[in-house]
Amino acid sequence: MKKMDIKIHVNGDWYELAVNSGDRLVDVLRDQLDLTGTKEGCGEGECGACTVNLDGKAVLSCLILAVQVDGCTILTIEGLQRGSELHPLQKAFTSESAIQCGYCTPGMIMSANALIYNEPEPDEDTIRKNLSNNLCRCTGYDRPVKAVLKAAKDMKGDTNV
Ligand code: FES
Numbered sequence: 001m002k003k004m005d006i007k008i009h010v011n012g013d014w015y016e017l018a019v020n021s022g023d024r025l026v027d028v029l030r031d032q033l034d035l036t037g038t039k040e041g042c043g044e045g046e047c048g049a050c051t052v053n054l055d056g057k058a059v060l061s062c063l064i065l066a067v068q069v070d071g072c073t074i075l076t077i078e079g080l081q082r083g084s085e086l087h088p089l090q091k092a093f094t095s096e097s098a099i100q101c102g103y104c105t106p107g108m109i110m111s112a113n114a115l116i117y118n119e120p121e122p123d124e125d126t127i128r129k130n131l132s133n134n135l136c137r138c139t140g141y142d143r144p145v146k147a148v149l150k151a152a153k154d155m156k157g158d159t160n161v
């Protein structure tokens with residue numbers, strides 16, 4: 001099958017890649033760029049584990065074809081850290097004990113990052129509704145919600161996507 005060339009901006013760098021027409025964004029991130037922090041759960045748009053930020057919005061990378069993101073800017077969990085400093089969301093998820101098995105965590109954090117980017121001071125209800133798109137079998141959501149509230153407060157509008 002003939003490959004197609006795409007160029008994508010991921011975590012601050014441009015990549016030129018050859019992809020098959022059916023390759024999904026999650027495949028390209030994990031298999032070609034070795035960014036395995038983005039998880040695949042259901043593969044059907046139901047669990048949110050594969051959430052990344054695409055041009056400032058939270059998207060499900062299992063539902064997007066790589067050819068659809070040609071020219072776009074993508075942020076994954078690996079790109080959140082600021083130099084040697086963890087991102088406020090990463091710090092808050094740790095300090096608030098919001099991580100148990102951790103499988104949902106990258107997706108939750110990337111959903112929260114897009115939320116805070118678009119709404120710097122989200123209230124608890126808004127955060128809870130936002131995180132309901134990310135299935136978590138372990139935490140019961142209270143601690144992740146507290147973590148996002150804390151991170152939004154700590155960030156004071158200083159966001160990156
Ligand atoms: S793996 Fe993408 S929504 Fe579940």
Ligand code: FES
Pocket residue numbers: 098099100101102103104105135136137138139
């Ligand atoms: S921490 Fe285990 S699924 Fe969320």
